[in-house]
Amino acid sequence: MNLKSALIAALVLFTCVPFTRAQNLNSKTRVAAFAKLPDWSGMWESDAFVGQADGQQFSEDALKRMKARAESMRPSFTPEYQAKYDEIKKSIQAAIAADPNHPPSTHQPLCGSPPFPATATPGMFEWRVTPEETTFISTVGAVRHIYTDGRSHPSKDLLWPTLMGDSIGHWEGETLVVDTIATRRRIYIGELTGFFAPMSDQLQFTERIRMVDHDQMQIDYTVEDPIALTKPIHSVITYVRVTDFDRMIEEADCEENERDPVVNGRFTTVTH
Protein backbone atom coordinates (compact mmCIF):
# COMPACT_ATOMS: atom_id res chain seq x y z
CA MET A 1 0.00 0.00 0.00
CA ASN A 2 1.47 3.34 -1.01
CA LEU A 3 1.18 6.50 1.06
CA LYS A 4 -1.78 7.84 -0.93
CA SER A 5 -3.76 4.60 -0.47
CA ALA A 6 -2.95 4.55 3.23
CA LEU A 7 -4.18 8.12 3.66
CA ILE A 8 -7.41 7.35 1.82
CA ALA A 9 -7.96 4.23 3.96
CA ALA A 10 -7.33 6.23 7.13
CA LEU A 11 -9.76 8.91 6.00
CA VAL A 12 -12.46 6.33 5.26
CA LEU A 13 -11.91 4.68 8.64
CA PHE A 14 -12.07 8.03 10.42
CA THR A 15 -15.33 9.05 8.80
CA CYS A 16 -16.92 5.70 9.61
CA VAL A 17 -16.26 5.54 13.35
CA PRO A 18 -19.58 5.42 15.16
CA PHE A 19 -19.12 8.59 17.17
CA THR A 20 -18.38 10.88 14.24
CA ARG A 21 -20.93 13.63 14.11
CA ALA A 22 -23.11 13.60 11.05
CA GLN A 23 -22.79 17.34 10.58
CA ASN A 24 -19.50 19.16 10.54
CA LEU A 25 -20.46 22.70 9.78
CA ASN A 26 -17.95 25.39 8.90
CA SER A 27 -18.35 28.55 10.88
CA LYS A 28 -20.24 30.49 8.21
CA THR A 29 -22.74 27.68 7.72
CA ARG A 30 -23.01 27.25 11.47
CA VAL A 31 -23.89 30.91 12.01
CA ALA A 32 -26.61 30.54 9.40
CA ALA A 33 -27.86 27.38 11.14
CA PHE A 34 -28.11 29.25 14.44
CA ALA A 35 -30.32 31.85 12.79
CA LYS A 36 -32.89 29.18 11.97
CA LEU A 37 -33.23 27.98 15.56
CA PRO A 38 -35.96 29.19 17.91
CA ASP A 39 -35.14 31.46 20.83
CA TRP A 40 -35.56 29.42 24.01
CA SER A 41 -33.42 31.73 26.11
CA GLY A 42 -34.40 32.59 29.65
CA MET A 43 -35.15 30.47 32.69
CA TRP A 44 -38.10 28.11 32.96
CA GLU A 45 -39.92 25.95 35.47
CA SER A 46 -42.84 23.56 35.50
CA ASP A 47 -46.16 25.27 36.15
CA ALA A 48 -46.72 22.72 38.94
CA PHE A 49 -44.06 24.40 41.03
CA VAL A 50 -45.18 27.99 40.67
CA GLY A 51 -46.46 29.37 43.92
CA GLN A 52 -44.62 27.19 46.41
CA ALA A 53 -44.27 28.87 49.78
CA ASP A 54 -41.17 29.05 51.98
CA GLY A 55 -41.48 25.45 53.15
CA GLN A 56 -41.99 24.19 49.61
CA GLN A 57 -45.69 23.88 50.21
CA PHE A 58 -47.72 23.78 47.03
CA SER A 59 -50.53 26.17 46.30
CA GLU A 60 -54.00 24.68 45.83
CA ASP A 61 -53.81 25.56 42.13
CA ALA A 62 -50.51 23.72 41.81
CA LEU A 63 -51.93 20.65 43.53
CA LYS A 64 -54.89 20.65 41.14
CA ARG A 65 -52.61 20.90 38.11
CA MET A 66 -50.41 18.10 39.39
CA LYS A 67 -53.35 15.82 40.10
CA ALA A 68 -54.85 16.41 36.65
CA ARG A 69 -51.51 15.68 35.04
CA ALA A 70 -51.06 12.57 37.13
CA GLU A 71 -54.43 11.26 36.02
CA SER A 72 -53.54 11.75 32.39
CA MET A 73 -50.26 9.89 32.92
CA ARG A 74 -51.58 6.91 34.88
CA PRO A 75 -49.95 3.80 33.37
CA SER A 76 -51.90 0.82 32.13
CA PHE A 77 -49.60 -2.12 32.82
CA THR A 78 -49.61 -5.53 31.22
CA PRO A 79 -50.46 -8.32 33.70
CA GLU A 80 -46.80 -9.20 34.24
CA TYR A 81 -45.81 -5.62 35.05
CA GLN A 82 -49.00 -4.91 36.97
CA ALA A 83 -47.99 -7.74 39.31
CA LYS A 84 -44.54 -6.18 39.78
CA TYR A 85 -46.13 -2.77 40.47
CA ASP A 86 -48.62 -4.29 42.94
CA GLU A 87 -45.88 -6.10 44.80
CA ILE A 88 -43.78 -2.95 45.22
CA LYS A 89 -46.78 -0.90 46.27
CA LYS A 90 -47.80 -3.49 48.83
CA SER A 91 -44.34 -3.59 50.39
CA ILE A 92 -44.27 0.21 50.66
CA GLN A 93 -47.71 0.28 52.24
CA ALA A 94 -46.50 -2.25 54.80
CA ALA A 95 -43.38 -0.18 55.52
CA ILE A 96 -45.45 2.97 56.03
CA ALA A 97 -47.86 1.13 58.32
CA ALA A 98 -44.94 -0.22 60.36
CA ASP A 99 -43.58 3.30 61.05
CA PRO A 100 -45.69 6.17 59.70
CA ASN A 101 -43.44 8.73 61.40
CA HIS A 102 -40.42 7.83 59.30
CA PRO A 103 -41.48 7.18 55.70
CA PRO A 104 -39.43 4.73 53.66
CA SER A 105 -37.04 6.23 51.17
CA THR A 106 -38.45 4.51 48.12
CA HIS A 107 -36.61 6.57 45.55
CA GLN A 108 -33.36 8.42 45.45
CA PRO A 109 -33.69 11.95 46.78
CA LEU A 110 -33.21 14.54 44.08
CA CYS A 111 -29.72 15.51 45.09
CA GLY A 112 -27.76 15.71 41.89
CA SER A 113 -29.46 12.79 40.23
CA PRO A 114 -33.00 13.56 39.15
CA PRO A 115 -34.33 10.71 37.03
CA PHE A 116 -35.42 10.99 33.46
CA PRO A 117 -37.04 13.12 32.27
CA ALA A 118 -35.21 15.82 34.15
CA THR A 119 -37.52 18.32 32.49
CA ALA A 120 -40.33 17.16 34.80
CA THR A 121 -38.40 17.70 38.01
CA PRO A 122 -38.67 20.73 40.25
CA GLY A 123 -36.28 23.62 39.99
CA MET A 124 -35.49 26.17 37.35
CA PHE A 125 -33.78 25.25 34.12
CA GLU A 126 -32.28 26.73 30.98
CA TRP A 127 -31.90 25.52 27.41
CA ARG A 128 -28.82 25.86 25.24
CA VAL A 129 -29.93 25.47 21.65
CA THR A 130 -27.21 24.92 19.06
CA PRO A 131 -27.37 23.35 15.59
CA GLU A 132 -25.71 20.18 16.84
CA GLU A 133 -27.25 19.77 20.25
CA THR A 134 -29.90 21.13 22.58
CA THR A 135 -28.86 20.96 26.21
CA PHE A 136 -31.09 21.12 29.27
CA ILE A 137 -29.43 22.47 32.43
CA SER A 138 -31.27 22.60 35.75
CA THR A 139 -30.64 23.93 39.25
CA VAL A 140 -31.16 20.45 40.71
CA GLY A 141 -28.06 19.19 38.99
CA ALA A 142 -29.49 17.60 35.86
CA VAL A 143 -27.97 18.00 32.43
CA ARG A 144 -29.53 16.40 29.37
CA HIS A 145 -27.86 16.26 25.98
CA ILE A 146 -30.19 16.03 22.99
CA TYR A 147 -28.19 15.53 19.81
CA THR A 148 -29.64 17.16 16.71
CA ASP A 149 -26.74 16.65 14.32
CA GLY A 150 -28.44 13.89 12.42
CA ARG A 151 -26.89 10.97 14.25
CA SER A 152 -28.75 7.81 15.13
CA HIS A 153 -28.82 6.09 18.50
CA PRO A 154 -25.70 3.98 19.06
CA SER A 155 -26.01 0.32 18.20
CA LYS A 156 -27.43 -1.95 20.90
CA ASP A 157 -24.03 -3.29 21.90
CA LEU A 158 -22.96 0.25 22.80
CA LEU A 159 -26.00 1.06 24.94
CA TRP A 160 -26.84 0.34 28.57
CA PRO A 161 -29.41 1.87 30.94
CA THR A 162 -28.35 5.29 32.26
CA LEU A 163 -30.06 8.08 34.19
CA MET A 164 -30.77 10.24 31.14
CA GLY A 165 -30.58 7.56 28.47
CA ASP A 166 -29.62 8.40 24.90
CA SER A 167 -31.51 11.28 23.29
CA ILE A 168 -31.54 12.29 19.64
CA GLY A 169 -33.72 15.00 18.19
CA HIS A 170 -34.72 16.81 15.04
CA TRP A 171 -36.51 20.05 14.34
CA GLU A 172 -39.97 20.13 12.80
CA GLY A 173 -40.31 23.86 12.28
CA GLU A 174 -39.81 25.31 15.76
CA THR A 175 -40.71 22.07 17.54
CA LEU A 176 -37.90 19.88 18.80
CA VAL A 177 -38.86 16.20 18.51
CA VAL A 178 -36.82 14.06 20.88
CA ASP A 179 -36.47 10.31 20.97
CA THR A 180 -34.93 8.78 24.09
CA ILE A 181 -33.98 5.18 24.77
CA ALA A 182 -31.70 3.35 27.20
CA THR A 183 -32.90 5.13 30.34
CA ARG A 184 -33.01 3.12 33.53
CA ARG A 185 -35.87 0.68 33.08
CA ARG A 186 -38.37 2.37 35.35
CA ILE A 187 -40.95 5.12 35.57
CA TYR A 188 -41.70 7.23 38.59
CA ILE A 189 -45.03 6.68 40.33
CA GLY A 190 -46.08 9.53 42.61
CA GLU A 191 -48.28 7.45 44.85
CA LEU A 192 -47.54 6.88 48.56
CA THR A 193 -44.02 8.20 49.17
CA GLY A 194 -43.16 7.99 45.48
CA PHE A 195 -41.47 4.99 43.93
CA PHE A 196 -40.27 3.52 40.67
CA ALA A 197 -42.20 0.89 38.76
CA PRO A 198 -40.03 -1.44 36.69
CA MET A 199 -40.25 -1.32 32.91
CA SER A 200 -38.71 -3.37 30.13
CA ASP A 201 -35.77 -2.71 27.85
CA GLN A 202 -38.32 -1.52 25.27
CA LEU A 203 -38.99 1.66 27.26
CA GLN A 204 -38.95 4.67 24.95
CA PHE A 205 -39.82 8.33 25.43
CA THR A 206 -40.90 10.78 22.74
CA GLU A 207 -41.08 14.48 23.49
CA ARG A 208 -42.29 17.30 21.28
CA ILE A 209 -40.93 20.49 22.81
CA ARG A 210 -42.08 23.91 21.67
CA MET A 211 -42.75 27.47 22.74
CA VAL A 212 -46.46 28.21 23.02
CA ASP A 213 -45.86 31.92 23.41
CA HIS A 214 -43.17 34.17 24.84
CA ASP A 215 -43.79 33.01 28.40
CA GLN A 216 -44.88 29.42 27.98
CA MET A 217 -43.37 26.17 26.71
CA GLN A 218 -44.97 22.76 26.38
CA ILE A 219 -43.65 19.24 26.16
CA ASP A 220 -46.01 16.79 24.56
CA TYR A 221 -44.81 13.65 26.18
CA THR A 222 -45.32 9.97 25.28
CA VAL A 223 -44.01 6.88 27.07
CA GLU A 224 -44.06 3.61 25.17
CA ASP A 225 -43.16 0.13 26.29
CA PRO A 226 -44.95 -2.71 24.47
CA ILE A 227 -43.75 -5.22 27.07
CA ALA A 228 -44.79 -3.33 30.20
CA LEU A 229 -47.68 -1.14 29.01
CA THR A 230 -50.92 -2.06 27.26
CA LYS A 231 -51.04 1.43 25.76
CA PRO A 232 -48.70 4.42 25.67
CA ILE A 233 -48.79 7.04 28.41
CA HIS A 234 -49.38 10.49 27.03
CA SER A 235 -49.44 13.90 28.65
CA VAL A 236 -48.61 17.53 28.13
CA ILE A 237 -46.35 19.31 30.60
CA THR A 238 -46.41 23.10 30.66
CA TYR A 239 -43.47 25.28 31.62
CA VAL A 240 -43.57 28.96 32.42
CA ARG A 241 -40.90 31.61 32.06
CA VAL A 242 -39.27 32.58 35.35
CA THR A 243 -39.68 36.32 35.72
CA ASP A 244 -38.87 36.85 39.39
CA PHE A 245 -35.25 35.72 39.33
CA ASP A 246 -32.30 36.09 36.99
CA ARG A 247 -29.67 33.56 38.05
CA MET A 248 -29.20 29.82 38.11
CA ILE A 249 -28.02 28.76 41.58
CA GLU A 250 -27.20 25.15 42.34
CA GLU A 251 -29.56 23.59 44.87
CA ALA A 252 -28.62 19.92 44.69
CA ASP A 253 -25.59 20.02 46.98
CA CYS A 254 -26.83 17.69 49.67
CA GLU A 255 -23.43 17.25 51.25
CA GLU A 256 -23.44 20.80 52.58
CA ASN A 257 -26.10 20.40 55.26
CA GLU A 258 -28.29 17.32 54.83
CA ARG A 259 -30.49 17.11 57.91
CA ASP A 260 -33.02 14.63 56.58
CA PRO A 261 -30.72 11.63 56.23
CA VAL A 262 -31.99 8.23 55.18
CA VAL A 263 -31.26 5.78 57.99
CA ASN A 264 -32.00 2.10 57.47
CA GLY A 265 -34.05 2.97 54.41
CA ARG A 266 -36.22 5.56 56.17
CA PHE A 267 -36.24 9.36 56.26
CA THR A 268 -35.19 10.86 59.56
CA THR A 269 -34.77 14.47 60.65
CA VAL A 270 -31.96 15.98 62.69
CA THR A 271 -33.58 18.80 64.64
CA HIS A 272 -30.43 20.12 66.37
Next chain:
Amino acid sequence: MPKRHNLLIAALLCTCSLMIAAPACAHHSRAMFDQTKQIILVGTVKDFQWTNPHCWIQVLVPDPTNPQAAAAEWGIEMGAPVELMRKGWKPGSLNPGDKVTIIANPLRDGQPGGLVVSVTGPDGKIIGHPAAPGSRAP
Protein backbone atom coordinates in the same frame (compact mmCIF):
# COMPACT_ATOMS: atom_id res chain seq x y z
CA MET B 1 -43.05 22.80 76.95
CA PRO B 2 -43.17 25.32 74.11
CA LYS B 3 -46.42 27.04 73.36
CA ARG B 4 -48.10 24.81 70.83
CA HIS B 5 -51.48 25.19 69.20
CA ASN B 6 -53.11 23.06 66.64
CA LEU B 7 -54.60 25.39 64.09
CA LEU B 8 -57.07 24.77 61.35
CA ILE B 9 -56.21 21.86 59.19
CA ALA B 10 -54.70 23.31 56.08
CA ALA B 11 -55.29 20.16 54.07
CA LEU B 12 -52.05 20.67 52.23
CA LEU B 13 -51.49 16.98 51.83
CA CYS B 14 -48.17 16.43 50.20
CA THR B 15 -48.91 13.77 47.71
CA CYS B 16 -45.71 14.47 45.83
CA SER B 17 -48.29 14.17 43.42
CA LEU B 18 -48.45 11.40 40.95
CA MET B 19 -46.21 12.72 38.28
CA ILE B 20 -45.01 9.82 36.26
CA ALA B 21 -41.32 9.53 35.56
CA ALA B 22 -40.03 12.22 37.88
CA PRO B 23 -40.46 13.06 41.53
CA ALA B 24 -42.42 16.21 42.11
CA CYS B 25 -41.11 17.10 45.55
CA ALA B 26 -37.87 18.97 45.77
CA HIS B 27 -35.03 16.90 47.21
CA HIS B 28 -37.04 14.49 49.34
CA SER B 29 -40.42 13.44 50.61
CA ARG B 30 -42.05 15.61 53.24
CA ALA B 31 -44.10 12.77 54.65
CA MET B 32 -42.27 12.97 57.98
CA PHE B 33 -44.09 16.26 58.63
CA ASP B 34 -47.75 16.27 59.57
CA GLN B 35 -49.11 18.73 57.06
CA THR B 36 -52.60 18.49 58.50
CA LYS B 37 -51.39 20.33 61.61
CA GLN B 38 -49.81 23.69 62.29
CA ILE B 39 -48.01 24.88 65.39
CA ILE B 40 -46.97 28.37 66.49
CA LEU B 41 -43.53 28.87 67.96
CA VAL B 42 -42.66 32.18 69.62
CA GLY B 43 -38.97 32.43 70.39
CA THR B 44 -35.49 33.70 69.65
CA VAL B 45 -33.33 32.73 66.68
CA LYS B 46 -30.27 30.76 67.72
CA ASP B 47 -29.00 30.13 64.20
CA PHE B 48 -30.15 30.71 60.62
CA GLN B 49 -28.55 28.15 58.30
CA TRP B 50 -28.57 29.41 54.71
CA THR B 51 -27.51 26.09 53.21
CA ASN B 52 -28.25 23.44 50.60
CA PRO B 53 -30.22 21.33 50.27
CA HIS B 54 -32.42 23.18 52.78
CA CYS B 55 -32.25 26.26 54.96
CA TRP B 56 -32.96 25.81 58.66
CA ILE B 57 -33.95 28.08 61.51
CA GLN B 58 -32.83 27.00 64.96
CA VAL B 59 -35.10 28.77 67.39
CA LEU B 60 -35.14 28.79 71.20
CA VAL B 61 -38.69 28.65 72.51
CA PRO B 62 -39.29 29.39 76.21
CA ASP B 63 -42.13 27.80 78.14
CA PRO B 64 -44.47 30.69 79.06
CA THR B 65 -45.85 28.68 81.96
CA ASN B 66 -42.39 28.13 83.44
CA PRO B 67 -40.04 31.05 82.75
CA GLN B 68 -37.32 29.45 84.89
CA ALA B 69 -37.07 26.40 82.61
CA ALA B 70 -34.50 26.28 79.83
CA ALA B 71 -35.87 27.23 76.41
CA ALA B 72 -36.47 24.31 74.07
CA GLU B 73 -34.58 24.31 70.78
CA TRP B 74 -36.60 23.66 67.64
CA GLY B 75 -35.28 23.02 64.13
CA ILE B 76 -37.46 24.39 61.35
CA GLU B 77 -36.85 23.21 57.81
CA MET B 78 -37.26 25.52 54.81
CA GLY B 79 -36.60 25.37 51.08
CA ALA B 80 -33.22 25.64 49.34
CA PRO B 81 -31.54 29.09 49.32
CA VAL B 82 -32.43 29.68 45.68
CA GLU B 83 -36.08 28.91 46.40
CA LEU B 84 -36.13 31.27 49.38
CA MET B 85 -34.40 34.07 47.44
CA ARG B 86 -37.18 33.92 44.88
CA LYS B 87 -39.63 34.51 47.71
CA GLY B 88 -37.85 37.58 49.03
CA TRP B 89 -35.56 35.98 51.61
CA LYS B 90 -31.88 36.89 51.88
CA PRO B 91 -28.95 35.23 53.66
CA GLY B 92 -29.24 37.94 56.34
CA SER B 93 -33.02 37.89 56.74
CA LEU B 94 -32.61 36.40 60.21
CA ASN B 95 -29.81 36.75 62.74
CA PRO B 96 -29.12 35.19 66.12
CA GLY B 97 -31.11 37.00 68.79
CA ASP B 98 -34.00 37.98 66.50
CA LYS B 99 -37.44 37.54 68.04
CA VAL B 100 -39.64 35.54 65.69
CA THR B 101 -43.00 33.87 65.45
CA ILE B 102 -42.96 30.77 63.29
CA ILE B 103 -45.89 28.75 61.99
CA ALA B 104 -44.85 25.22 60.99
CA ASN B 105 -46.07 21.71 60.28
CA PRO B 106 -44.70 19.55 63.12
CA LEU B 107 -42.68 16.38 62.75
CA ARG B 108 -44.85 13.31 63.14
CA ASP B 109 -42.47 11.61 65.56
CA GLY B 110 -42.80 14.32 68.23
CA GLN B 111 -39.25 15.65 67.93
CA PRO B 112 -38.98 19.45 68.24
CA GLY B 113 -38.90 20.15 64.52
CA GLY B 114 -41.17 21.22 61.69
CA LEU B 115 -41.62 22.40 58.13
CA VAL B 116 -41.98 26.15 57.87
CA VAL B 117 -45.25 27.72 56.81
CA SER B 118 -44.46 31.36 57.65
CA VAL B 119 -42.02 33.42 59.69
CA THR B 120 -42.81 36.78 61.27
CA GLY B 121 -39.66 38.78 61.98
CA PRO B 122 -38.70 41.20 64.76
CA ASP B 123 -40.54 44.05 63.00
CA GLY B 124 -43.81 42.16 63.15
CA LYS B 125 -43.91 41.56 59.38
CA ILE B 126 -43.97 38.22 57.59
CA ILE B 127 -40.60 37.62 55.91
CA GLY B 128 -40.65 36.85 52.20
CA HIS B 129 -43.63 36.53 49.93
CA PRO B 130 -45.29 33.77 47.96
CA ALA B 131 -43.90 33.41 44.46
CA ALA B 132 -46.30 34.30 41.69
CA PRO B 133 -46.00 34.31 37.93
CA GLY B 134 -44.75 37.66 36.75
CA SER B 135 -43.71 38.87 40.18
CA ARG B 136 -40.22 40.15 40.89
CA ALA B 137 -38.12 39.77 43.98
CA PRO B 138 -37.42 43.11 45.74
